[in-house]
Amino acid sequence: MLGSGLLQGLAVTAKNLAGSFHDPTRYVTTEYPEQRTKLPENYRNFPFLVHDDPADPAGTLRCVACQICEKECPPQCIYIVMERDEKGKALKRPKVFDIDISVCMSCQICVEVCPFDAIKMDQKYEIATRDRFGALLLHREDLSKSNAYYHQIHPTEAAGVDAALAEQKAKQAAAKAAKAAPAPKAAATTTTPATAATAAPAQDAAISPAPAAPPPATAPDTPAKPTPAP
Amino acid sequence: MSLAFLLIAFLTVATAAVAMALRNLIRSALLLVASWAGIAAFYLWAGAEFVAFAQVLVYVGAISMVVLFAVLLTRPSRDETEATPASAGRFLPALITGGAVLGVLAGAIVGSPLRTSAKPPAAFTVRELGLQLMGPHAAALVVIGALLTVALLGAIVIAAPGRPGDREDTR
Amino acid sequence: MSAPAANAMPLLERLPVALRDACTGWLPESWRWLANSLLSIVALFVVFATLFALLTLAERKILGRVQNRPGPNRAPLPFLGIRTYGLAQPLADGIKMLTKEDIVPRGADRVLHFLAPVALLAFSIMTLAVIPYGRTLLPVELDAAVLYFFAAGAATELAIFMAGWASRNKYSLLAAMRALAQLISYELPLLLSVVPVVLVAGSLSTRVIVEKQGEWLFGALPQWHVFTPWGFAGFLIFLVAALAESNRSPFDLPEAESELIAGHLTEYSGFKYALFFMAEYFGMCALSGMGVTLFLGGWQAPFPALGFIPSYGWFAAKLLALLFVFMWIRATFPRLRIDQLTRLAWKFLVPLALVNLFTAAFWVLSAGWAGPFAFARWVVAGALVVGPFLVLGRRLSTGLGPRTYRYA
Numbered sequence: 001m002l003g004s005g006l007l008q009g010l011a012v013t014a015k016n017l018a019g020s021f022h023d024p025t026r027y028v029t030t031e032y033p034e035q036r037t038k039l040p041e042n043y044r045n046f047p048f049l050v051h052d053d054p055a056d057p058a059g060t061l062r063c064v065a066c067q068i069c070e071k072e073c074p075p076q077c078i079y080i081v082m083e084r085d086e087k088g089k090a091l092k093r094p095k096v097f098d099i100d101i102s103v104c105m106s107c108q109i110c111v112e113v114c115p116f117d118a119i120k121m122d123q124k125y126e127i128a129t130r131d132r133f134g135a136l137l138l139h140r141e142d143l144s145k146s147n148a149y150y151h152q153i154h155p156t157e158a159a160g161v162d163a164a165l166a167e168q169k170a171k172q173a174a175a176k177a178a179k180a181a182p183a184p185k186a187a188a189t190t191t192t193p194a195t196a197a198t199a200a201p202a203q204d205a206a207i208s209p210a211p212a213a214p215p216p217a218t219a220p221d222t223p224a225k226p227t228p229a230p
Numbered sequence: 231m232s233l234a235f236l237l238i239a240f241l242t243v244a245t246a247a248v249a250m251a252l253r254n255l256i257r258s259a260l261l262l263v264a265s266w267a268g269i270a271a272f273y274l275w276a277g278a279e280f281v282a283f284a285q286v287l288v289y290v291g292a293i294s295m296v297v298l299f300a301v302l303l304t305r306p307s308r309d310e311t312e313a314t315p316a317s318a319g320r321f322l323p324a325l326i327t328g329g330a331v332l333g334v335l336a337g338a339i340v341g342s343p344l345r346t347s348a349k350p351p352a353a354f355t356v357r358e359l360g361l362q363l364m365g366p367h368a369a370a371l372v373v374i375g376a377l378l379t380v381a382l383l384g385a386i387v388i389a390a391p392g393r394p395g396d397r398e399d400t401r
Numbered sequence: 402m403s404a405p406a407a408n409a410m411p412l413l414e415r416l417p418v419a420l421r422d423a424c425t426g427w428l429p430e431s432w433r434w435l436a437n438s439l440l441s442i443v444a445l446f447v448v449f450a451t452l453f454a455l456l457t458l459a460e461r462k463i464l465g466r467v468q469n470r471p472g473p474n475r476a477p478l479p480f481l482g483i484r485t486y487g488l489a490q491p492l493a494d495g496i497k498m499l500t501k502e503d504i505v506p507r508g509a510d511r512v513l514h515f516l517a518p519v520a521l522l523a524f525s526i527m528t529l530a531v532i533p534y535g536r537t538l539l540p541v542e543l544d545a546a547v548l549y550f551f552a553a554g555a556a557t558e559l560a561i562f563m564a565g566w567a568s569r570n571k572y573s574l575l576a577a578m579r580a581l582a583q584l585i586s587y588e589l590p591l592l593l594s595v596v597p598v599v600l601v602a603g604s605l606s607t608r609v610i611v612e613k614q615g616e617w618l619f620g621a622l623p624q625w626h627v628f629t630p631w632g633f634a635g636f637l638i639f640l641v642a643a644l645a646e647s648n649r650s651p652f653d654l655p656e657a658e659s660e661l662i663a664g665h666l667t668e669y670s671g672f673k674y675a676l677f678f679m680a681e682y683f684g685m686c687a688l689s690g691m692g693v694t695l696f697l698g699g700w701q702a703p704f705p706a707l708g709f710i711p712s713y714g715w716f717a718a719k720l721l722a723l724l725f726v727f728m729w730i731r732a733t734f735p736r737l738r739i740d741q742l743t744r745l746a747w748k749f750l751v752p753l754a755l756v757n758l759f760t761a762a763f764w765v766l767s768a769g770w771a772g773p774f775a776f777a778r779w780v781v782a783g784a785l786v787v788g789p790f791l792v793l794g795r796r797l798s799t800g801l802g803p804r805t806y807r808y809a
Contacts (some may be wrong), residue, residue, distance in 0.1 A: 002794030006734070013733045024745040025705045029470045243421075256566055260513070263559065280605075283548040291555025291588075295581060298562055356545050356605050 041154055044121035046101045047110055047143070054143060054146045062118035064092035069110035069119055077103035078110065087127045097140040101127070117161045234275055250291030255301050263294040280356050406665040410536070413711040417444075418537050441540045446530055453682045454491035460728050462487060467732040501671035506569050509668065513567035518669070518676035521560035525683040527553040532690040533607050535700050535713035546607045547599060550691055551592055554646065557684065558584045561655070561665055564677070568668035576664035579739050580655030583645060586746035587652075591642035593754035594635040597628055597761030598695045607691075611699030616803075622703070623700035630782040631761040634790070636696040638754050643688040645742065647681060650731035652742055656681075689723040690716075697723070749797050753789055 019026035030037050052060040065082040083095035110119050122145070129135040151158040244339050251259035273282035276308040385386055425436040458473065465472025474487040505514050532715035533539040543549055558581055565577020602610045614625050625633035645652040655664040666677055693699060697719050700712035737745070760782050767778045 001791065002797060003608065009733045013729060016469060017463065017467045017729075019734075020469055026469050027466075027471070031471070031474075257510075257513075260559075260563065279543060280545045280548065283545055283552040286552040287548065287555050290559060291552065294559055295562070295585060299578075299581075302574075337809070357603075 039123055041156065043123050044106055044108055046104055046106060046122055046126050046127075047099060047119050048122040048145045049097065049140065049143045050118055050120055050147055050150050051144050052147050054148070057144050057146070058093075061093065061140075062116050063091075063094050063097065064116055064118070065094040065097070066115070068113050068115065072109050072113045074107060074109065075103045075105055077101070094140060097143060099138050099143060100136065101138055102132070102136040117165060120150055120154070120157075120161075154182075238268055238271045238275060242272070256298070259297050259301055261296070262297070263290055266290055266294075278354065280359055411709065411711070413535060413714075414539060417535065417713070438540075445540060446495075446526070449526075449529065449683060449686060450679075452686060453679055454495070456682055456724065457678075458487060458490050459724075460731070461490070463725070463728045464732050495675070498672055498675035501674075503671045504668070505671060506668050508569040510567040510569070513563045513666070515673075517560050517564035517567060518673045518680065520563065521557050521680040522676050522683070524553050524556045524560065525680045525687065527689040529683065529690070531607055531766070532687065532694055533611050533699055533710065534690075534716050538713055539608055542608060543606065545605045545690075546596060547605045547610075547695075550607075550687070551588075551595070554684070554687075555588060557680070560680075564669070565665035568665070570668055572662065573665050573667045576655055576667075580648070580665055581740065583648075583652060583655065583742060586743050586754075587642045587645035587750075590638050590746060590750035590754050591646055593751065594638040594642065594757065597631050597635050597758050600758070600761050601626070601631075601672065601765055607694050607699075611694055611701065614698040615701050617705055622710075623698055623701065623703045625696065625701070625703075627696045627698075629764065630779065630786045631757050631764055632696055634753065634757045634760070634786045636692065638750055638757065639692055639696065641745075641750060643685075643692060644727065644730065645746070647685040647688055648679075649685060649727060651734040651737050654736060654739055654742065659734060685727060686724070689720055689727065692723060693719045714781075745797070749793050752793055756785065756789045 009063050016026055021025075021027075050062050051057045052062065053186065065080050070076075070078040070080045077100045079098040079100075080094050081096035083091045083093045085091055101203055106121070108121055147158070147162075150161075245261045245268060246265040249258040251266065252258040252261065255386040267286065270282045270290070273279075273285060421437060421440055424440060425433055428436050459726045462472035473490040475484055476487060476490040476493040477484045478489050479492070482794040496708060503561045505511055528550050531539070531543055531550050551632065561580050561584070562577050565574045565580070568574070598610060599605055604610065614623070616624055618624050622628070627636045644650075646653050656666055657664070666674060669677060693716065700716040701710050702710065702712075702715050763777070764782055767774075767781075
């Protein structure tokens with residue numbers, strides 16, 4: 001009958017109109033800036049540098065200025081200068097670490113290649129500014145944020161990184177204890193395979209953070225199997 | 231001859247005269263429409279409300295559309311809506327013809343015996359108009375209705391796009 | 402305005418007239434008529450201008466809520482900074498319209514460009530004069546009020562042509578022609594759906610039409626025209642034609658944004674555009690008011706028990722309900738193409754309105770039927786309404802189907 005479709009359409013819109021007052025599925029607006037949507041955990045924006053102790057941010061910065069991320073960055077937005085002492089010896093710290101966020105495309109390659117879990121992706125998106133040349137070039141102090149902050153924004157990822165780092169540290173301590181054991185010559189040959197064995201799971205954990213750290217016994221048995229991230 | 235009458239008369243004649251004098255065809259069409267509205271004001275002044283509103287509805291509301299569509303659809307381009315006199319030699323015959331029509335109309339108006347009375351006429355309601363139309367003047371009404379129907383059918387026949395096979399539009 | 406037995410009515414009912422008399426009662430008799438008229442014009446204009454402002458806001462809020470979003474809710478009160486759920490939005494829109502630059506295209510006809518919105522608004526406001534807003538609130542009492550209303554409405558079409566022509570823009574001229582085609586096509590169903598009302602009421606005066614819908618059947622049921630078969634059909638036809646006459650969705654082809662920019666309004670900006678907008682809303686209010694008057698009983702209360710609410714309150718409630726229906730329809734239906742809407746007018750609404758006239762004539766002639774024949778009267782009238790609707794509706798919908806292509 002002519003008009004039955006019209007009446008059905010009117011009923012649908014009436015349902016929407018009435019529902020928008022009490023039904024959250026029929027009122028989908030988030031009134032920014034009073035409300036903000038909850039970002040998913042894997043949301044990423046621009047990178048930041050992780051330091052472990054907020055009391056000494058410059059000292060506990062994980063970055064050793066190896067410049068791998070600078071070389072791997074596709075738009076080449078990272079600029080690193082290693083800190084050297086008076087004699088020219090490299091102190092494993094960056095004197096200058098600049099990221100130009102007007103160039104950065106948030107591809108996360110720097111995070112993927114960093115061997116030291118030093119650079120991770122941040123989630124701040126409210127960075128609009130009127131100062132195009134000054135405020136869009138972030139320096140080391142602007143980029144350095146604490147591990148606690150990293151736990152806050154990426155809880156599972158940070159837990160995986162911390163577990164991997166702790167395990168690595170435990171292996172290194174075990175290796176050092178084995179080196180201090182009564183067989184110094186035998187330890188010289190066993191450290192290399194041990195450090196090789198500990199370097200591999202650390203690399204695996206850094207590239208694909210698993211929800212639970214894989215048990216050390218099975219680490220050599222599970223080579224770079226891509227575990228799906230949660 | 232009250233002030234209202236003189237004012238309405240002046241406006242009607244003035245708009246009609248300016249409509250004749252203007253070169254821009256659309257503007258003169260719109261001024262002609264204004265003079266028809268002036269005639270509706272005459273009817274209102276005379277107390278014939280129904281006829282005044284019918285005048286507005288028919289002339290200003292519909293016949294103006296016909297005139298404007300005709301002007302626009304028969305002009306080759308927009309800028310050629312200028313009314314240009316064909317030649318100077320046509321001026322004298324036009325004057326004579328117009329003068330003759332004016333003379334006939336004036337003679338008819340002056341010569342016909344229009345009753346004037348001191349007291350204003352009784353208020354004429356729409357009901358009485360309806361009864362008059364449907365009673366003594368019913369034949370005229372039917373003839374006019376038939377004429378309009380024939381005109382409408384003729385318009386449809388002229389505007390119809392031909393045999394169904396020729397048409398390409400989607401139904 | 403008429404003033405019947407003043408003290409026989411409750412206080413709220415006679416409040417507007419009492420206020421008016423308090424303002425102008427001290428004037429001498431010859432001046433009083435003029436002062437009363439001016440006062441009623443001012444009151445009408447104030448009420449409808451406020452209604453226009455609130456309607457623009459209500460439209461946006463209702464459309465928003467239907468579309469799962471809030472609508473405007475951020476405009477704060479000036480200098481105070483308080484956000485009021487969007488109530489200050491019309492103020493913000495008004496200020497924006499007033500401060501925009503008024504651009505007239507270089508080759509445009511300046512006089513006509515200026516006159517078009519003025520003429521449109523003037524005729525739209527003139528149509529408001531014959532609607533009875535309450536028992537004693539009829540601004541101008543005319544014997545041929547309904548005809549006056551539609552005559553003034555027909556004159557608005559001329560202003561749309563002037564707008565399209567004066568812009569010196571071939572697209573707005575084309576759109577003005579399409580708008581004129583739409584308006585002329587829908588004049589006919591509009592007027593034809595009103596003729597049965599005049600037939601049954603026996604008068605063209607809106608006051609008489611509302612008073613004829615006054616008594617209650619069996620003491621409780623309202624006798625509005627919409628509750629009769631011919632009145633229901635007539636009301637629906639009037640509703641569709643009123644939507645088309647005021648260029649509202651789904652008939653807003655002349656002024657939609659995807660259609661030749663803004664149709665005949667393309668070259669208008671700032672205050673002139675606001676005047677066009679205002680004229681469209683006034684036209685919508687006037688047609689809704691006339692629909693309420695002709696079909697929904699005007700200022701009559703639906704039940705005698707609810708008679709304590711003043712008559713202008715009932716008129717306002719019905720008017721707002723009808724305006725809400727207009728907005729609800731806008732939120733629901735997609736736009737019609739020009740050939741679809743002209744086909745709807747000429748091939749569906751006009752025959753239906755003519756049959757409706759016949760049904761109303763039958764209703765009047767069978768008014769004396771009583772007893773079981775009263776039921777038969779309803780059945781016959783109902784069949785006369787529903788039958789042609791189904792038949793014409795089926796014919797309207799054919800022509801849709803799998804599209805066939807011919808390759809040259």
